[in-house]
Amino acid sequence: MRHLLFIVAFLSLLFGCSETTETTSPFDHIKDQNVKEVLSKAIERAGGWETLQAKDSIFYKKRTVLYDSLGNVESDVMQFHKYQLNPELVMSISWKNNGEEHEIIYNINKTKKLINNNIVEANEESLIRICMSANYVLFMPFKLLDPGVELSYKGIIKLPNGKEVHTIAADYNPDKNTNHSTNDNWEYYFDKTTYDFVANMVDHGDYFALIYNDKFAEVSGLRFNAFRPSYRVNAAREHLWKRGEFYYSEFVLK
Numbered sequence: 001m002r003h004l005l006f007i008v009a010f011l012s013l014l015f016g017c018s019e020t021t022e023t024t025s026p027f028d029h030i031k032d033q034n035v036k037e038v039l040s041k042a043i044e045r046a047g048g049w050e051t052l053q054a055k056d057s058i059f060y061k062k063r064t065v066l067y068d069s070l071g072n073v074e075s076d077v078m079q080f081h082k083y084q085l086n087p088e089l090v091m092s093i094s095w096k097n098n099g100e101e102h103e104i105i106y107n108i109n110k111t112k113k114l115i116n117n118n119i120v121e122a123n124e125e126s127l128i129r130i131c132m133s134a135n136y137v138l139f140m141p142f143k144l145l146d147p148g149v150e151l152s153y154k155g156i157i158k159l160p161n162g163k164e165v166h167t168i169a170a171d172y173n174p175d176k177n178t179n180h181s182t183n184d185n186w187e188y189y190f191d192k193t194t195y196d197f198v199a200n201m202v203d204h205g206d207y208f209a210l211i212y213n214d215k216f217a218e219v220s221g222l223r224f225n226a227f228r229p230s231y232r233v234n235a236a237r238e239h240l241w242k243r244g245e246f247y248y249s250e251f252v253l254k
Contacts (some may be wrong), residue, residue, distance in 0.1 A: 026145045034153035038166045041195040043142045047222035052142055055220070056086045057254045060138075063247040069232075071242070081134060091131045106131040138224065138248075141197045143186065144170065156192055160239055161212065163198055165189035197225075201237060208233045209243065220253040 026049055030036045043049055059082050068073040077095055084090040091106040103114045104127050111131065113122040144151065150171035158164050172185040185203040190196065201210045215227035224249050229245040231239045 003127070021100055027205060029147070030151060032153050035151045035168055038153065038168060039141065039144055039151075040196065042190050042197055044195065045195045045223065046141060049142070051221045052139070055253050056084070058083050058085065058138075059250070059252040060224070060248055061250045062134075063245075063249075065245045065247075067242055067244060069241045079121070081138075087234075089135075091126055091135065093131065093134060104130060121133075140200075140225075141188065141190070144168070148172075154187070157189075159189060159199055159212075160210070160233075160237055161199075163189075164192040165198060166192060166195075196223075201233070203235075208235060208237075210237055210239070211246075217248065221249040222253065224248060224251060 027036050027040060030039065059080075061072050062079045062081060063077070064079070065076045068074050077097075079093055079095045082092040090105070090107055092103060094101065094103040096102070101114075101116050103117075105112055105114065106128065111124050111127045112119050113127055114120065133189070152171075153168045154167035154169050157166055157167050166189070168188045168190070170188060172184070184205070187201045188197065189199040189201075191198050197213055199210060201208060201213045209230055210233040211222070211228050211230040213225045213228055215225075217224045217226040226247075228248075229242060230244040232243050232247065233239055233242050
C-alpha cells in the first residue's frame with residue numbers, strides 16, 4: 001500500500017493528473033520566492049514543464065563505472081532503461097551480469113525481477129526504490145517540484161570546479177510523505193547565469209557525495225544529463241576521491 005500511494009503521488013505530479021478542472025502551476029506550493037525563481041528558470045532551461053508532460057515514453061542507455069578509493073574499477077555495467085509514461089508509469093531496467101540477462105519491471109500493481117526471463121525472488125520495496133531512484137535522477141530538476149519537499153535557498157557559492165552556482169537545499173521526510181524514500185540532506189546547484197542543473201551533493205551521514213552534471217543531451221525539446229562524475233567529498237565539498245562515472249546516451253522520446 002505504501003508504494004501504491006507513492007506512485008499515485010508521483011504520477012499526479014509528473015503528468016498533471018488531477019480530478020479538478022482548476023488550472024494550477026506546479027510552482028504554486030513553493031513558499032521561498034528565491035527557490036521559485038531559480039527553479040522556474042532551471043526547468044525552463046531543461047525544456048519546460050509542458051514539454052515533459054507531453055511525452056509518453058522514453059528509452060536511454062546508462063553506463064555506470066564505480067571506482068574504489070585507490071582508483072581501481074569495482075564495476076562497469078551498461079543498463080537499458082525503457083519507461084512508458086502514459087497512460088500510467090511502466091518501467092523496465094535491464095542489464096547483463098556474468099552472462100545472464102537481468103531485468104526489473106515496474107508497474108503500479110507489481111514490481112518484479114527476472115533473470116533469463118524467469119521471475120526470481122526479490123524484495124519488492126528494494127526493486128521499487130531502484131526504479132524510483134533512476135526515475136528521480138533522470139527527471140531532475142523537474143523532480144524538485146515533488147509534493148512535500150521542503151526547499152530553501154542558500155545563496156550563491158563556488159564549487160570545487162570553479163563554477164558559481166545558486167544553491168537550493170532540500171529536506172525530505174519519508175515519515176510524513178509516502179513519495180519520499182530518503183531523509184538524507186541534499187543540496188542542488190544551478191549555474192549562476194544559465195541556470196543549468198550542474199551538480200548536487202548529498203550527506204549520507206557517514207560520507208558526502210558530490211555529483212557533477214558535466215555534459216548534457218538535448219532530445220525532443222528536453223535537456224538531460226549525459227555525463228555525471230561522482231566524488232566522495234568532505235563537508236566543505238573538497239574532493240577526496242572519484243567514486244564513479246555515469247554516462248547517459250541514445251535517448252529516444254515519443
